[in-house]
Amino acid sequence: MMKYALFPGCVLEGAAKEAYMATKKVAVALGIELVEIPNWTCCGASHAQGVDELALIAINARNMAIAEGMGLPIMTVCNTCTLELRQAKAKLDSDKNLKAKVNEILAKSGYEYKGTSEITHLLWVLASNPNVFEGKITKPLKGVKVAGYYGCHLLRPPKVMNYEDGKNPESLEKIISILGATPVEFDFKLKCCGFHAFFTAERDVMTVTGEAVDSAAKAGADMMVTPCPLCQMQLDMYQPEGRAAVKSKVEIPVLHLPQLIGLAMGMSKEDMGINRHISAVEKIK
Numbered sequence: 001m002m003k004y005a006l007f008p009g010c011v012l013e014g015a016a017k018e019a020y021m022a023t024k025k026v027a028v029a030l031g032i033e034l035v036e037i038p039n040w041t042c043c044g045a046s047h048a049q050g051v052d053e054l055a056l057i058a059i060n061a062r063n064m065a066i067a068e069g070m071g072l073p074i075m076t077v078c079n080t081c082t083l084e085l086r087q088a089k090a091k092l093d094s095d096k097n098l099k100a101k102v103n104e105i106l107a108k109s110g111y112e113y114k115g116t117s118e119i120t121h122l123l124w125v126l127a128s129n130p131n132v133f134e135g136k137i138t139k140p141l142k143g144v145k146v147a148g149y150y151g152c153h154l155l156r157p158p159k160v161m162n163y164e165d166g167k168n169p170e171s172l173e174k175i176i177s178i179l180g181a182t183p184v185e186f187d188f189k190l191k192c193c194g195f196h197a198f199f200t201a202e203r204d205v206m207t208v209t210g211e212a213v214d215s216a217a218k219a220g221a222d223m224m225v226t227p228c229p230l231c232q233m234q235l236d237m238y239q240p241e242g243r244a245a246v247k248s249k250v251e252i253p254v255l256h257l258p259q260l261i262g263l264a265m266g267m268s269k270e271d272m273g274i275n276r277h278i279s280a281v282e283k284i285k
Contacts, residue, residue, distance in 0.1 A: 002129065004075035005067035005117070006034040007085065009229075010042045011078060016229035018273025022258035023077050023122065025272075029265055030132045032125070034075065037066050043084035047196070057098070058105045060088035061113040065106060073118045075125060077258070079153035079228035080196075085119045086160050121154060123227040123257060124163045127171035133178050138266040140180025146260065147184040147221035148172030149212065151231040152192040166190075172227065175257070179264035186219035188212040193234040203245070209234055210242030217250040223284065224254045232256050239279040253280045 012020035027034050040063050044056040064085065067074045076082045092099045093115045103112050126132065155166035164171055169190070173183035193212060194205030213235055216224050226232050235242075236254040243250060255263075259272040263284070274281055 001031050001033050003033040003072060005070050005072040006036045007040055007063060007074050007076045007081055008036060009078045009081040011229045016233060018276045019077060019229045019256040022256060022262050022272045026258040026261050030136060037063060043081045045080055057088045057091060058102050060085050061092060061102045062106055062111050064117055065111040065113045067117045068114055073120060075120050075122060077122045079151055080230055082119060082121045083153040089119060090160050123171050127174050130178055137180060137264050139264055141264050142180050144181040145184045145220050145222045146176045146181045147186050147216035147219060147224045148176055149189050149224050149226040149231060151226060151228045154227060179260060184219050184221040186215045188215040193231040195230045195234040206241045206245035209238050210246035210248055213239055213242060213252060214246055214248040214250050217252050223252055225257055225260045227257045229256060236277050236279050251280045253284050
C-alpha cells in the first residue's frame with residue numbers, strides 16, 4: 001500500500017470541502033493511505049512572498065519538517081500548495097545559508113528541516129501508478145467527453161515542478177482515458193484560471209474564466225476536470241460571470257479530479273459532494 005503525509009491546504013479545509021471528502025474516499029478505495037500532517041499551516045497561497053519571503057519559506061519548511069518526522073513523502077491535492085512547497089524545498093536544498101537561517105527560526109518551536117520528504121500531487125501519484133485502478137473502474141465513463149484543465153501552477157516553473165513536459169502534459173488525459181472517458185483537447189487547458197488575480201483585475205479574470213469554459217465546450221467537452229481546487233472554484237462558481245464577460249451561452253460541469261474518479265468507481269454525486277457545485281450539476285448523470 002502506498003502511504004503519504006497529506007497536506008490538504010486551507011482550501012480543502014474550507015471552501016472546497018467536497019474535494020477533501022472525495023479525495024479521502026477515493027484514496028481508500030484505491031488502496032492509498034493518507035495521513036494528514038498534524039498542525040499544518042497554510043502554504044502562503046502565492047501571496048505571502050510579497051510581504052515576507054523568508055516567513056513564507058519558513059512556514060513551508062515547518063510543514064515539510066513535520067512530514068519528515070512522520071517518515072513520509074508529502075502529497076497535496078492543490079496545484080498552488082504543490083508549487084509553494086516545491087519552491088520552498090528547491091530554495092532550501094540549494095542554499096545552505098538559507099536553510100540554516102530557516103532552521104534557526106524553526107528551532108524555536110522544536111522543528112528542523114532536513115529535506116528528506118519529497119512533495120508530490122495526487123495527479124502525479126495516480127499517473128505514475130495506473131495499476132491502482134485495476135479492477136476498480138466499475139462504472140466506466142463511456143461516451144463522456146472530458147476536457148482536462150491543468151491550469152498553470154502544476155506545470156510552471158518547469159525546473160521546480162518538472163513531473164512532465166509543461167508544454168505538452170499528458171497525465172490528466174491518461175487518467176481520463178483510464179476512467180473510460182474520452183479526453184478532449186482545447187486551447188485553454190494550460191492557461192491560468194485567474195483565481196489569484198480576482199481582487200486586482202476582476203474584469204480580466206472573468207474574461208479568462210469565460211474563455212476557458214467556452215473553449216472546452218466548443219471543443220466538444222461534456223464537462224471539465226481539474227487537479228486544482230482553486231481552478232475548480234473559479235471555473236465553477238464564476239462561470240455565470242465568465243459567460244457574461246465573453247458573451248457565451250455555454251454552461252458545463254467542472255469537477256475536481258477525485259470526483260471524476262469516484263464517479264467512474266461507482267460512487268454517487270452525493271458521495272463526491274458534487275451537489276455543492278454551482279454550474280450544470282444536473283448534466284452529470
